[in-house]
Amino acid sequence: MAVSTHPPSGFRDFIKDEARRRFELMEKISSVYRSFGFEAIETPAFENLDVLLGSGGGDENEKLIFKVLKRGEQLKDALGSNPSEDSIADFGLRFDLTVPLSRVVAQHRGEIHLPWKVFHIGPVWRAERSQKGRFREFVQCDVDIVGAKTFAAELEVIQAVVSAISSVGGEGFELRINDRRLLQAFAEKHSMTDAEFHQFAIILDKKDKVDPSTLRDEARELLGVKFNAQVEGLLRGDLGLESFDSIHSTASDELQRMIKTLRDVDLPVSAIQFDSSLVRGIGYYTGPVFELRHASAGYSFGGGGRYDRLIGRFMKESLPACGFSIGFERLALLLKEQEKLQSSSTVFIPVFHESLRAEVLKLAKELRQNGIAVDVYADEAKLKNQFKYAGDMNRRWVVICGDDELKQKRLKLKDFESGQEEEISRQDLVSALKIKLKAS
Amino acid sequence: MAVSTHPPSGFRDFIKDEARRRFELMEKISSVYRSFGFEAIETPAFENLDVLLGSGGGDENEKLIFKVLKRGEQLKDALGSNPSEDSIADFGLRFDLTVPLSRVVAQHRGEIHLPWKVFHIGPVWRAERSQKGRFREFVQCDVDIVGAKTFAAELEVIQAVVSAISSVGGEGFELRINDRRLLQAFAEKHSMTDAEFHQFAIILDKKDKVDPSTLRDEARELLGVKFNAQVEGLLRGDLGLESFDSIHSTASDELQRMIKTLRDVDLPVSAIQFDSSLVRGIGYYTGPVFELRHASAGYSFGGGGRYDRLIGRFMKESLPACGFSIGFERLALLLKEQEKLQSSSTVFIPVFHESLRAEVLKLAKELRQNGIAVDVYADEAKLKNQFKYAGDMNRRWVVICGDDELKQKRLKLKDFESGQEEEISRQDLVSALKIKLKAS
Numbered sequence: 001m002a003v004s005t006h007p008p009s010g011f012r013d014f015i016k017d018e019a020r021r022r023f024e025l026m027e028k029i030s031s032v033y034r035s036f037g038f039e040a041i042e043t044p045a046f047e048n049l050d051v052l053l054g055s056g057g058g059d060e061n062e063k064l065i066f067k068v069l070k071r072g073e074q075l076k077d078a079l080g081s082n083p084s085e086d087s088i089a090d091f092g093l094r095f096d097l098t099v100p101l102s103r104v105v106a107q108h109r110g111e112i113h114l115p116w117k118v119f120h121i122g123p124v125w126r127a128e129r130s131q132k133g134r135f136r137e138f139v140q141c142d143v144d145i146v147g148a149k150t151f152a153a154e155l156e157v158i159q160a161v162v163s164a165i166s167s168v169g170g171e172g173f174e175l176r177i178n179d180r181r182l183l184q185a186f187a188e189k190h191s192m193t194d195a196e197f198h199q200f201a202i203i204l205d206k207k208d209k210v211d212p213s214t215l216r217d218e219a220r221e222l223l224g225v226k227f228n229a230q231v232e233g234l235l236r237g238d239l240g241l242e243s244f245d246s247i248h249s250t251a252s253d254e255l256q257r258m259i260k261t262l263r264d265v266d267l268p269v270s271a272i273q274f275d276s277s278l279v280r281g282i283g284y285y286t287g288p289v290f291e292l293r294h295a296s297a298g299y300s301f302g303g304g305g306r307y308d309r310l311i312g313r314f315m316k317e318s319l320p321a322c323g324f325s326i327g328f329e330r331l332a333l334l335l336k337e338q339e340k341l342q343s344s345s346t347v348f349i350p351v352f353h354e355s356l357r358a359e360v361l362k363l364a365k366e367l368r369q370n371g372i373a374v375d376v377y378a379d380e381a382k383l384k385n386q387f388k389y390a391g392d393m394n395r396r397w398v399v400i401c402g403d404d405e406l407k408q409k410r411l412k413l414k415d416f417e418s419g420q421e422e423e424i425s426r427q428d429l430v431s432a433l434k435i436k437l438k439a440s
Numbered sequence: 441m442a443v444s445t446h447p448p449s450g451f452r453d454f455i456k457d458e459a460r461r462r463f464e465l466m467e468k469i470s471s472v473y474r475s476f477g478f479e480a481i482e483t484p485a486f487e488n489l490d491v492l493l494g495s496g497g498g499d500e501n502e503k504l505i506f507k508v509l510k511r512g513e514q515l516k517d518a519l520g521s522n523p524s525e526d527s528i529a530d531f532g533l534r535f536d537l538t539v540p541l542s543r544v545v546a547q548h549r550g551e552i553h554l555p556w557k558v559f560h561i562g563p564v565w566r567a568e569r570s571q572k573g574r575f576r577e578f579v580q581c582d583v584d585i586v587g588a589k590t591f592a593a594e595l596e597v598i599q600a601v602v603s604a605i606s607s608v609g610g611e612g613f614e615l616r617i618n619d620r621r622l623l624q625a626f627a628e629k630h631s632m633t634d635a636e637f638h639q640f641a642i643i644l645d646k647k648d649k650v651d652p653s654t655l656r657d658e659a660r661e662l663l664g665v666k667f668n669a670q671v672e673g674l675l676r677g678d679l680g681l682e683s684f685d686s687i688h689s690t691a692s693d694e695l696q697r698m699i700k701t702l703r704d705v706d707l708p709v710s711a712i713q714f715d716s717s718l719v720r721g722i723g724y725y726t727g728p729v730f731e732l733r734h735a736s737a738g739y740s741f742g743g744g745g746r747y748d749r750l751i752g753r754f755m756k757e758s759l760p761a762c763g764f765s766i767g768f769e770r771l772a773l774l775l776k777e778q779e780k781l782q783s784s785s786t787v788f789i790p791v792f793h794e795s796l797r798a799e800v801l802k803l804a805k806e807l808r809q810n811g812i813a814v815d816v817y818a819d820e821a822k823l824k825n826q827f828k829y830a831g832d833m834n835r836r837w838v839v840i841c842g843d844d845e846l847k848q849k850r851l852k853l854k855d856f857e858s859g860q861e862e863e864i865s866r867q868d869l870v871s872a873l874k875i876k877l878k879a880s
Contacts, residue, residue, distance in 0.1 A: 003490050003491055003543075003753065003754055004488060004490075004491075005543050005544075005546040005547040005754050005755070006488075006547065007483070007484050007486075007487070007543075007547075008484065008486050008487065008488050008530075008531050011484035011486055012484065013481070013482065013483050013484070013544050013547065013548070014480075014481060014482040014483075015479070015481050015544065015548055015551065015552070015558075016479065016551065016552075019479065019480040019481050019482050020479065020480055022480075022482060023470070023480040027467065030463070032808075034786075034813060035808045035812075035813040035814070036808070036813070036814070036815070036816075037786045037788075037813060037814065037815025037816070037833075039455070039456065039459065039460065040454075040459040040460055040462075040463040041453070041454060041455050041459050042453065042454040042459050042462060043447070043453050043454075044447050044448065044451035044452065044453070044577050045485060045533075045563065045565070045577060046447075046448050046451055046506075046565075046576075046577070047447070047448065048444060048446075048448050050443050050444075051443055051444075066486075066508050066509070066511075066531075067508070067509040068506050068507070068508060068509070068533075069506070069507040069508070069509055069525070069528065069529050071506075071567050075525060079523055079524065079525070083519060083523050083528075084519065085509070085515060085519070088509065088523075088528065089509050090448075091448050091506075093485075093508075103443075103445050103447075104445075104453050104455065106445040107445040107446065107447075107453065108453070108455055111455065111456065112455070112456075113829055113832040113833060114829075115817070115818045115819050115829075117815070117818055118455075123485065125485070125486075127511050136486075137484050137485060137486070145818045145819075147819070148818045148819030149819065150819050150820045152791070152794075152797065152817070152818050152819050152820055153818045153819060155797070155801065155818075156816065156818045159801065159805075163805075163808070261797060261798045261801070264798035264801075264802070265798055265801040265802050265805060266802070266805075313443060314443055314445050315445070346474075346477045348477075351592070354592075357592065357595070357701060358701045358704035358705055361595065361599065361701070361704075361705040362704075362705050362706070365599075365603075365705060365706075368472075368475045368476070368603070372475075373474060373475040373476070373477060374475070374476070374477065375476070375477025375557070376476075376477070376596065377555070377592070378555045378557055378585045378588045378592050378593045378595075378596045379555050379585075379587070379588030379589065379590050379592050379593060380590045380592055389553055389554075389555075392553040393477075393553060
């Protein structure tokens with residue numbers, strides 16, 4: 001056993017219930033996204049490095065790019081003459097889905113109708129230091145709207161994400177909202193330099209992980225005499241939206257109307273609130289920012305915002321855009337905690353002996369054509385072992401069809417949960433099973 | 441515009457109809473796989489390099505591994521002292537899904553019940569030379585059964601794949617079957633050395649791309665006096681299964697029974713046939729091999745086989761296994777050619793003016809809760825522009841709800857295809873739309 005069977009450090013395998021739950025979650029999220037008229041897009045795992053670098057995807061994320069080695073002659077050349085990190089790699093793995101989307105918009109500008117409502121689901125990769133609970137590959141489920149400059153777009157992405165989470169049974173989520181324009185105007189009013197504001201935003205963004213007094217000390221140290229009661233209020237998230245009326249009336253008014261409309265449509269969240277301390281650590285946001293939190297956890301389950309300047313990096317025309325991304329892994333974890341154990345809805349048919357296998361396969365095919373999932377034991381084995389497998393796999397309904405049953409066209413349907421067995425004519429099997437499966 | 445907006449060479453973006461088709465195809469394939477009792481698994485994009493190397497995944501595939509640069513101090517150290525391809529990379533991108541599955545079986549042996557029926561859908565990466573029609577990232581849709589030694593397992597994976605393709609409307613596929621044991625025994629009977637057999641298999645595997653006379657010449661040159669009428673027959677795929685009775689009666693008998701059962705269950709394929717020239721270029725196959733071909737194309741749409749020794753690389757216990765993989769991109773392309781243009785089943789609701797938006801959003805929400813997909817224009821815009829968008833997006837059904845309509849609770853439903861419009865009370869809208877959508 002020379003070869004380790006572990007996935008690489010920071011990576012995970014998913015099997016059994018965990019894989020099933022992730023699969024179902026992804027299907028449900030995409031189904032809700034489509035019900036809002038969002039279209040699927042797919043982008044490659046790899047991007048040219050210059051697409052990923054300098055995108056403003058948070059300086060932090062750019063430091064975490066996995067880089068791909070050049071190949072063949074190009075690699076030989078690079079290794080031959082003073083090789084450096086820059087000279088030996090050409091591609092990088094995407095660290096989010098927003099930068100690739102922005103590139104795609106520029107590349108396919110002629111084929112798309114604005115506003116373009118798209119969803120984008122897939123893994124992203126970040127070379128985080130390996131440590132418990134930190135993963136280097138994780139799935140994002142984004143909705144984005146390109147080419148809309150008003151908050152009508154924010155309303156769509158927020159509704160789509162909240163509906164998706166609610167459709168899988170997620171409850172008790174709180175939506176927090178702020179606006180980068182307010183933060184920016186606040187910083188200017190308090191005479192922060194650009195560098196100070198940048199540092200201040202980094203402090204704000206640590207709010208979940210650091211206790212309040214440390215946070216205050218850091219801000220005070222950074223800002224010196226500029227640290228006052230207002231700054232402290234903002235840091236605590238206590239400043240009401242009305243405090244910003246005199247600082248940036250346009251943004252403050254828009255945010256007020258946006259929050260009112262969200263409340264009017266009766267979103268399935270426990271609260272919708274303005275949070276003056278919300279910053280979302282992404283460099284490219286330019287307007288409203290928002291995130292979803294859950295009472296049971298000290299972190300966000302998804303976040304998004306407006307990024308009106310990112311697409312302009314890739315084309316002459318500047319296009320406004322906003323998006324919202326679900327933190328898939330955290331949601332999957334939350335759902336796992338809430339999940340009730342259920343027996344499998346897949347019917348099992350044992351093969352009494354090999355000469356009956358073709359008959360069993362035909363029966364299974366007929367059931368599947370009627371929308372019933374059927375598992376047949378995939379090897380030659382004694383009946384005892386086949387039944388043990390059905391138990392291990394948590395199959396509840398078992399169809400018994402030995403020689404006698406097939407000859408008389410009367411099968412037996414066994415309920416592994418109650419232990420009861422009943423006789424059913426072969427022609428009634430489909431309708432009988434449909435009733436059983438609906439009831440169970 | 442300093443940054444190129446193209447995806448990296450050999451990679452692709454998918455948008456609009458192409459993305460939709462891929463999405464639907466993946467959903468349908470996985471749904472059929474599940475209807476056979478296969479469970480989902482997910483493995484990471486990255487593997488440790490020693491997992492990928494020496495796996496027998498075809499020498500060719502191993503040469504095509506994209507390698508990932510080490511990071512931080514490790515990279516610095518590697519670059520500092522005579523850097524080589526091996527010293528500067530630690531991870532590789534998976535080139536198929538079978539090698540990762542085999543690792544996962546070893547890693548999670550205690551949690552799984554045999555035979556384990558799993559499906560595995562995701563992208564794989566190969567550093568092919570960039571050329572037209574060659575892609576470096578493509579999706580595979582695999583079913584595998586681990587721990588079953590009889591061809592009952594082959595029957596399951598073949599049925600699952602054929603049903604999946606047929607469920608998306610794929611017709612006219614032909615299933616070809618051979619067995620590595622027959623090829624091996626044939627080579628021994630004709631006194632080929634291991635090296636000769638290896639080369640001979642490479643020649644056989646080129647059969648799709650090279651004309652018959654070139655193929656024969658290459659085989660004759662390789663084998664010299666060992667090249668005879670029998671070898672020529674095998675090369676042409678003309679040898680019947682009965683010719684192998686005397687060479688390897690067990691394999692020949694098993695294959696005969698397997699083909700008979702497949703015919704008995706009435707698979708939705710145009711033909712099931714033994715092909716003595718089928719080799720499938722993967723080093724790890726040990727028994728039956730099979731592939732799906734279509735009359736319209738000179739290449740395979742999927743292939744698979746038995747690999748009884750691969751899992752043993754990762755654990756002390758040896759476990760038999762077999763699998764079948766759908767060539768997703770080729771199937772998507774074939775379906776594209778067959779697809780009829782359809783108008784969108786997503787209903788469109790224009791916003792007459794912004795003060796009505798909350799009402800429109802509430803109406804849209806109600807429709808979605810009843811299973812109807814609804815698109816709302818995601819920006820402030822004149823009605824004319826909203827209707828143009830609805831046309832561009834191919835939306836057929838448009839719900840008109842201006843001030844009057846909302847006040848009187850009588851909406852208008854417009855059919856963009858016929859141009860007809862009818863009045864409907866708000867409370868009847870859901871049922872009316874359901875009928876329209878079912879009919880269209």
